[in-house]
Every structure is written in C-alpha cells, then in structure tokens.
Amino acid sequence: MPVRLRPRQNRRREKLPEIEVFAIHALETNVDEGAEPLEWLLLTSVPTYTRAQALERLAWYARRxxxxxxxxxxxxxxxxxxxxxxxxxxxxxxxxxxxxxxxxxxxxxxxxxxxxxxxxxxxxxxxxxxxxxxxxxxxxxxxxxxxxxxxxxxxxxxxxxxxxxxxxxxxxxxxxxxxxxxxxxxxxxxxxxxxxx
Incomplete structure (x- = not known):
C-alpha cells in the first residue's frame, strides 16, 4: 500500500517535503519446525499495487x-x-x-x-x-x-x-x-x- 513519510519534527526548519513510498510486508509461511520465518517490511519508490508487482520487488530485494x-x-x-x-x-x-x-x-x-x-x-x-x-x-x-x-x-x-x-x-x-x-x-x-x- 502507498504510505507517506513525514520529515522528523526536529528537522522542521529545513522544510523537507513528505515522500510517498509503497510499503510491502512479506511474511514467509510453511517454514520447517524450529526455523524462524523471514519477515520483511520493504519501502520502495516504485509503484506497487498488485501481488505480482510486490513479488517482483521482493525478488529484487532478495538479490541484495x-x-x-x-x-x-x-x-x-x-x-x-x-x-x-x-x-x-x-x-x-x-x-x-x-x-x-x-x-x-x-x-x-x-x-x-x-x-x-x-x-x-x-x-x-x-x-x-x-x-x-x-x-x-x-x-x-x-x-x-x-x-x-x-x-x-x-x-x-x-x-x-x-x-x-x-x-x-x-x-x-x-x-x-x-x-x-x-x-x-x-x-x-x-x-x-x-x-x-
């Protein structure tokens, strides 16, 4: 979903603009017993509205x-x-x-x-x-x-x-x-x- 990031309160004087980004929350399911599932919260400037787009952004991040x-x-x-x-x-x-x-x-x-x-x-x-x-x-x-x-x-x-x-x-x-x-x-x-x- 799209979210807006506001500048920190202590930087008001700089008059920084708000930034719109897209939040992708991914949680791994069906993991082996005893294994901790991966959980990522990614913020991207690339418009992301569909599941396919979110999976593409996650694939990009996996290459980091x-x-x-x-x-x-x-x-x-x-x-x-x-x-x-x-x-x-x-x-x-x-x-x-x-x-x-x-x-x-x-x-x-x-x-x-x-x-x-x-x-x-x-x-x-x-x-x-x-x-x-x-x-x-x-x-x-x-x-x-x-x-x-x-x-x-x-x-x-x-x-x-x-x-x-x-x-x-x-x-x-x-x-x-x-x-x-x-x-x-x-x-x-x-x-x-x-x-x-």
Missing amino acids: CTIESWHRVLKSGCRIETRQFGNVERFVRATALFAVVRWRILYAMLLARLDGNLSCEVLLQPIEWQALYCRTHGSTEMPDEPPSLAQVILWIARLGGYLPRKRDHPPGPTVIWRGFLVLHEITMMYRIFRQDE
Missing part, C-alpha cells in the same frame, strides 16, 4: 546479497575509494576494468556454489589451473583430468588466506580476490619457467 558482494569487491578488493584518478575519464576507464574483475570473482564464487562438480576450465585457462595445481601440490605432475571447479576455488581462496575449518562459511569475495592476485603471479612465473621446455 549478491549486489553487496559486488560492491565489496570494488571497495575492498579493488580499493576504488583509495585510488586517485585525477579526472573523470580515468575513473570511468578504471571502473570499467574493475567491473570485469568483479564479475569474474563473483562468477567464480557463485558458480562454484551452484555446481562445484564442473570442470575448472569453465573459469580458468589450462595454464592457470596447471600453475595453481603445481603450487598447491608442490609437484609438476598433472592429473589426467582438470580438477573440479569447487576444488580450484578452494585452492584459490587458500592462496587468499582462507582457512577451511569445519564450521566456516564458504569462501567469500575478499579471499577469492586476494587468491586471484596470487594466482596471477603464480601463472606468470609458471609461463616463464615453461618457456625452457
């Missing part, structure tokens, strides 16, 4: 975790806030490049969670996973088949400082970002040493 991860990679991994670009054109070019980096990290993380049994070659070039395999196992002997995506993401996360303890969550974007930085260096060295073969 991925969007937050996307921005975390930009802020923590790429350190966009600490860089000094000098002008807007440089900022735009860097942001476009970082978008590709963020995409690869999130793609790696989410795909490994969805289907970790895929071949790692859906994400890495052969030279990348081979360099990673050598580094992880301390051996130049390669397996007959490429490792699984889940295994490779775990190795990359370990390079980034992830400790796979029993109760830990799956690796997140920050350790995967750090791991990819190390993997880049490992791959460069691996390529150099293979030139002698």
Whole structure:
C-alpha cells in the first residue's frame, strides 16, 4: 500500500517535503519446525499495487546479497575509494576494468556454489589451473583430468588466506580476490619457467 513519510519534527526548519513510498510486508509461511520465518517490511519508490508487482520487488530485494558482494569487491578488493584518478575519464576507464574483475570473482564464487562438480576450465585457462595445481601440490605432475571447479576455488581462496575449518562459511569475495592476485603471479612465473621446455 502507498504510505507517506513525514520529515522528523526536529528537522522542521529545513522544510523537507513528505515522500510517498509503497510499503510491502512479506511474511514467509510453511517454514520447517524450529526455523524462524523471514519477515520483511520493504519501502520502495516504485509503484506497487498488485501481488505480482510486490513479488517482483521482493525478488529484487532478495538479490541484495549478491549486489553487496559486488560492491565489496570494488571497495575492498579493488580499493576504488583509495585510488586517485585525477579526472573523470580515468575513473570511468578504471571502473570499467574493475567491473570485469568483479564479475569474474563473483562468477567464480557463485558458480562454484551452484555446481562445484564442473570442470575448472569453465573459469580458468589450462595454464592457470596447471600453475595453481603445481603450487598447491608442490609437484609438476598433472592429473589426467582438470580438477573440479569447487576444488580450484578452494585452492584459490587458500592462496587468499582462507582457512577451511569445519564450521566456516564458504569462501567469500575478499579471499577469492586476494587468491586471484596470487594466482596471477603464480601463472606468470609458471609461463616463464615453461618457456625452457
């Protein structure tokens, strides 16, 4: 339903206008015994009058975790806030490049969670996973088949400082970002040493 938000009483002097928003109240039903149902009260500026529209807005909100991860990679991994670009054109070019980096990290993380049994070659070039395999196992002997995506993401996360303890969550974007930085260096060295073969 539409609701009007009034400015706080202590900000009357600023003569802030009232804002019309749409309130969506969602309560999860049919939950397992002992589980706490989700309950969301969302406010949106997008007109919402029907059940279908409300479900669409809820689907948008459900994606917030991925969007937050996307921005975390930009802020923590790429350190966009600490860089000094000098002008807007440089900022735009860097942001476009970082978008590709963020995409690869999130793609790696989410795909490994969805289907970790895929071949790692859906994400890495052969030279990348081979360099990673050598580094992880301390051996130049390669397996007959490429490792699984889940295994490779775990190795990359370990390079980034992830400790796979029993109760830990799956690796997140920050350790995967750090791991990819190390993997880049490992791959460069691996390529150099293979030139002698």
